[in-house]
Amino acid sequence: MSGDRLKDSAGDGRVIRWRLLMGLVGVLALTGVLGGRLAWLQVIGYQHYSTLSQNNRVRLVAIPPTRGLIYDRNGVLLAENVPAHRLVITPEQVDDMDQTLKRLSKIVDLRPTDLERFHDLLRQQRRFQEIPLKLQLTEREVARLAVNRHRFPGVEVKSHLIRRYPLGSEAVHAIGYVGRINERELRQVDASEYQGSSHIGKTGIERYYEKALHGHVGVKRVETNARGRVVRTLDRTPPVPGKDIYLTLDMRLQQAAEKALGDNSGAIVAIDPRNGEVLAMVSKPAFDPNLFVNGISLEDYRALQTGKDNPLFNRVTRGQYPPGSTVKPFYGLAGLELGIRKADDVIDCHGSYSIPGVDHRWRDWKRWGHGPVKLKQAIAQSCDVYFYGLAYKMGINAMHDFMTPFGFGRRTGVDLPGELTGVMPSKAWKRRERGKPWYNGETVIAGIGQGFTTATPLQLAYATALMADDGKKIAPHLRRMTRAPGADRPQLDPPAIPKKDDAIKLKHPEHWDEIHKAMQAVIYSPKGTARALNDSAYRVAGKTGTAQVFGLGSNETYKADEVPKELRDHALFVAFAPADNPRIAVSVVVEHGGSSHTAVPIAGKVMDAWLLKYGGQDATGGK
């Protein structure tokens, strides 16, 4: 270094050092600005940004509860949850999708529709989201995939629970089924409870007790990354499983009843008259509820819905049939109780009846008439003329008022959705519903359960049960016991009997016995219409009935064999047994059964099964 340069430097040095100092001060100031900015963000803005950061990363994920199981009264499993396996692919973990699908198709049966749906989802979803390739893997496919697992990165078999009804179509109308939840249903329930659930009860017990069966949704807080992928679980509130429900049904009795009805369309209801437990409940034809669980195909559904016999239709609660002569014991009781006829009053039946001023003859089912009959014979032989006159004397409003406490014209309140009321007509009813005045002739045919009167098989069984137990009120029900999650044993859980349904009190309780005897005469008297059951091992009381499907002219004769099956009368029979200490009340409707003789032995088989085999000494206790 030369000396003059040093001299130069010494002179310039002052300027430079001054500028350096200014620079340093500037740096300090601007670094202070940075510090201030960061203090603004980190100290003053901390709460704000901290919240944003939490919202960024934490998501709530619903954990669906396990649905409660359904058992019969003896613990036979009716609805269960079984693991199902589906094949899912996470695209971002797959190197060569085409190659993977090609190799997978050698192990798993992949249909073109599976692949089509997969490719659709592949375009729509994000790369890290699982895409289902096949929904229902067979055990064999699951095993094959497990062996080959290492060859398929990004391909997984996922398990979940699906509802299964091990007994298929048995008692299907009572149990119901679950199906994929839809928009409308989601609006009706607490949507937050269903965030993780895909299915909901659609009919039957599954729907009626949806809330109990479903349980409470659980939730886990998960941390997600910027792309929404779950990184880890922070904490979880476990779901509360649904309650298990034990039905009043005895599946052995149910099976016996279904077998007894055979291929007929129709319905059977068996009730324990002492407590309202529905022991069996058959509606035929039936269907396999398992079809609905994972979405029924459109063709299958159409076939079920438009089928001539409509298998989806629950005849027990929604089939409104003219009760026919099964109402006669009730009107007989009404006649006694209202003091219109005494048990010993004799009516001469000549095969037809007419009322003053009306030029119409109402015919008895027996062309030549029953001759002179008292109440007991009238019921035993189902004399129409006896009841034509009785009805005419009572008047429709009195009949309505007497029949209503027996459940006619109103819901029994059974724990199933969609129960219908049937019709117990009155003058007010006709004016309200039809806008027309009541005609006396309509009273006459109401006396034999025809005309406007309709009732469901459940109502008939209910009324019969009331009759059997001298008017003691019961609430027909299907849920017998409930087991809360974690509880060892189920607790009895019958419904309360509605306050308005006080016991039916007669002014003369001996009238019950009068009618019971008449109903026994149906089976045991020489001309009884249900003599087929007179060799039963217990004493039976009952009443037959036929429900007209189409009317006959007053001079025509009905001959079942000559009428096409779909126009034949429905065969009805109601009964209870043992007559002196009833433990079962049954109603049977055989659609187009022709004469009531088809219904009688069916009821007999049901009562045999219960009283002789399954019901035990004390039928209240399945166990």
Place this chain on the structure above:
Amino acid sequence: MRLGASDTRAGSNQLTPLQRMLHLDGPLLTILVALSALGLTVLYSAFGQQFSEVEKQMIRLLIAFASMLVIAQVPPATLRRWTPWLYGIGLLALIAVLMIGVSGGGARRWIDVGPFNIQPSEIMKIALPMAVSAYLASQPLPPRLPHVLACIGLIAVPVGLIAVQPDLGTAILVAAAGFFALFIAGLKWRYLVGGAVAAVPGAVTLWFYGMHDYQRDRVLTFLNPERDPLGAGYHIIQSKIAIGSGGLFGKGWLNGTQSHLDFLPERHTDFVFAVLSEEFGFAGVCLLLALYFAVVARGIWIAGHAQDNYARLLAGSISLTFFVYFFVNIGMVSGLLPVVGLPLPLISYGGTSMVTLLAGFGILMSIHTHRRMWSS
């Protein structure tokens, strides 16, 4: 702080053994090592505890420190002699990169020379302040207008070449380095004010004709991040959330949720500051700023004690340019400045710019340790 070079007392001006034998400046080295260690710590977290990446960064740091050590051995006089050559080579390389450069990420910044790539703009980061300092040192100070204009020419040509690559961040750094040399040399205030006034129409012209769409976009997004919350504004919003949610003491090392859950963009490189802020909070930020300021202060101190104008201007320029580095990066990440692609010095993952940076500190050390002691 005293910046007097005439202080001849024994002590501060005596060369320590470290300075005499290795030509290293102890205080500066200590701060740089501390910053590097902090950087590795943050990167370990930013990489989700992948040590292999930290290892790579350690190797880069070793190379960078080695280059610093090598350059520190070269006396300032030799550096000054090399200056015109270095500037010339840098200029040629910048022209070459525009013609035969390798494209990447929409920009053309590298030249492929067999085993490795050269980034000519990095050469210019060193060569330009050297050239401006050398030119000014050969003129009487403070510089008069013709010299100032000559310097502006020296600066404008390489800066323009870098800006069209485009590499706005580096262009700013190089321009700042040249400007700081001019400023320290005593650039008259009226020139400064005049330049600032001229800059307004210049900026307008630049906006409409000189900027790429993405650059305009960045500026607009800077002015209003919510303009495009899922697009360009997303980065700034998420990095502000990361910084703000750090609070006073941070979420703790390895516990940053914004960074670990991929909300933060570029978290290893340009936005690594947000990771640090989130995990170490305001306390960590203050530590970092203190260390950075210490680097600048030590550099200025060295400049003040340098023995000729070339060394003073160069040392001052390098020190103040280092400030621009961290000011622009932190300003950008905290939403104070537009998003400009500049790494956080000594912390961000990546090698090239770090080698240049430490080469610059090598020059500072050379300047400080090749002083002739009056006493000797």
